[in-house]
Each structure stands twice: as structure tokens, then as C-alpha cells.
Amino acid sequence: MANPFFQFKQFTVWHDKCAMKVGTDGVLLGAWASVQDAHRILDIGTGTGLVALMLAQRSLPDAKVIALEIDEAAARQAKENVTRSLWKDRIEVVKQDFLSYQSLDKFDVVVSNPPYFVDSLSCPDQQRNMARHNNSLTYEKLLERVADLLAEEGLFTVVIPTDVADRVRTIASAHSLHAVRSLNVITKPGGAPKRTLITFSFHDQECVVEELLTEVARHQYSEEYIALTREYYLNMK
Template sequence: MSAGFQCKQFYIAHQHCAMKVGTDALLLGAWAQLPTSGAILDIGAGSGIISLMLAQRSQGTLAISAVELDDAAAMQATDNVRHSPWPTAITVIKGDILTYQDAQRYALIVSNPPFFQDALPSSDAKRQQARHTNSLPFSALLSKAASLLAPGGEFCLVLPAASQAIFAKAASASGWQCQRLCAVQSKAEKPVSRYLQSWRLAEDNNGTTPFPIASTLQIHAADGQYSTAYRALLKDFYLKF
């Protein structure tokens, strides 16, 4: 098992994290639209990969708060941030986002949240916490994000296709409107595997109901190589690009 993941400008150690660096986090860290100003909140930071990607993209100019429930993962994220080029841009906070209190309101909130709704519990308690919604139900996540989002701010996350309809229904019922939605496929002929998405509170859309800007992304081309679009999205991070 790999002890970490090397990006072009920083290294992520993840041997003490239940969830290792994966495609979902890399996609979200590259796809989320940065605010021109204001602070960023990373819910369920894990190893800190998404926070560090956003710090690289903003050149360390935006303050990022990274909240992580698991002790070992929070310690690892803290270490990863300390050894990165942006040690002062990111503050790792060990704690439960559901009890997290902050007067700060965030222009961007990102999350690669637990997503399993009905799957059998994992035998690994930390992995279960990271993957199953009983540790962070969608309704609670949406409510907390709403309380911490600045006016006009966006909530960006990535979810498997199997969880998308449940989340979208909960979000719409809670007063959120989808702004952007990207369907991700491994190849063009394969079913959608995950959705990248950006949501805004309806009250910030002045009573209008916008149609989300929809797009698709194929990770691999027909020949099995990484697609041009995927390479373009991750070119600043993947060593091989």
C-alpha cells in the first residue's frame, strides 16, 4: 500500500487515513470554482488533499479551514500542510463539523462526504466513519453548510452516481439550487460513475430557479489513455501530465 501521493508542488502522506487519496478528491480539488475573495471550508478534510489543491490554485492567498473528525487523519493533514509550500494558508481543525462553531462565513465550502446510504457497515470503524452517511447524514451536512456559507457562496462536492438522486432531493427540499453539475464517466460508453456539483442557497438567486450548467467528463479516451479533458483538469497536479 502506498504511503502517499506525490503532486507536482506538494506531497500527501495518507498511510494513517482511512480513505487514501483517490480520483474523487483530485477531481473536486481541481473542479471547484475558487472565489475571488473570502475564506474556504473543507468538510471532512482527510489527508488534506483538497485543501492543498485549493491552496496551490489560489497561491496561498485564500484562508482555508480544514475540519476533520478522525484524530489520525487530522494529525496527518496537519503534517502535510506543515510540509507544503502554503503552511500558513490552511488551518486544520480536529473536530466534528456538526458541532463546529465559527463566526466566519465561507465563500466556498467543499466536501468529499460519506456517501453509503444502505450498504453493510465496514469492519474497519474508521473506514465506516469516512464512507457511511450515518456519521454525517446528507440532511445534517446541508444544514451545516447553509449555516456556514457566506451570502452568494457555493457548496461544491463530489458523490457517486448511486447517491446523487438522494442528495439532490434533500438539497432541493432544504432550499438549495444546483448551479453546475458534471457527470463523470470512466469512458464515454460507460455509465456515469460520479457527479461533481456546485450548489447555492435559493435565497441568493433572487427568487429565480436557474438551470444548472451541465457538462460531462470522461477520465479515459477510447484507447484507454487519460482523456484530453481529464489531463487539462489535472495538469497542474499529476506528475504524469
């Protein structure tokens, strides 16, 4: 039986009630997304609450994090994880569909590890389907709503499959969101990137493109990956 929780240096994430467990995509997003000078942060599709907790750990002491989750069981578990954490007063888990979410105040930072299996077959588990497939939250709808909620100087960071990165950039540009930073993630030496993280801004400027190799050999992390995640993983010194 899989471990029902994942222990980080400063918090524990229980994920036994969530369709999508703690994984590399979420850790990369939580560690790489910029939160510099951010006072209001929105995590779309928080799942276990992992990314919200990671961002709270390294953001300003007065930064407020809203963690949105549409699935009831996942939202409940995220609330439990947040309640056990050092940042329970700064993170609010909201059980709501992002497409109907409203906020009077804009956000300095918006992040999302969205459902992305656009063309894959659905699995029988409805909860897992909702977490993995973007039938209800398409990239078009995601970016349209992000543009409405993001502050003028704000940043939106998303982790997506590399093969849809160009399409997502095109959709974003239709909403005046421009890629200013991207990270292509490679899991083994000589491999092609399978995941890309992109940060968007309303300001059009040259995009800084970076590359990250996560493992130099099986279960042997690269120095770059260790440097990025050492503040979170227990085994990263």
C-alpha cells in the same frame, strides 16, 4: 505494500495513516470546484488534506482554508501534510465533528467529499467505516449545516454517487440551495456515470450540466481530464 505517499507537482500527500487514500474523487473535487474570488474556504472531511492543498494552490494568495476532520489519525496526518506544504500559513486543520463546528464568519466556498456508502455493509475497520459510511453525517445534516455556514454569495461543491444526485438536490432545495453546475464523471467510453460533482448556490438559476470522461482506454487519460488536472499530477504535461 502500497506507496505510503502520493507525489503531486507542488506538494506531497502522505496517506498511510488515513482510512481513505488519495483517490480520483478527491482530485476531481479539488480541481473542479470554483474558488474564484474566495477568501474563506471550508473543506469538510479533509482526510489527508488533499482537497485543501489543491484549493490553496489555485486560490487567492490571501485565501484562508479551514480543513475539518473528525478522525484523530487522519487529522494528524493532514496537519503533517499541510506543514510540509507551501501553504502551511493559509491552511488550518481542525480536528472536530462538522456537526458541532461553529464559525463567526461565513465561508465563500465550502467543499466536501463526504462518506456516501449509505446502504452498503459496514466493514470491521472502525476508522474506515467512519470515512466511508454516512451513518453520523447524513446528506440531510450535511446540507443543513452547510446552509448555515455558507455566505449569501457562496458556493458549495460536493462529489457524490450519481444514483443519489437527485435526492441530494431535493434535500438541498429544502435549505434554499440550488444546483447551478454539475459534472457527470464517466470512467470508460460508453460507460454510465458513477460519480457526480454538483455546485450549489442560494441563487436559483439554470444548472449548467457537463460531462467528463476520465480515460479513453485503461491508464490512458482523456484530453479533458488532463486539462482539468495537469496543474497537479506529475505525469500530466
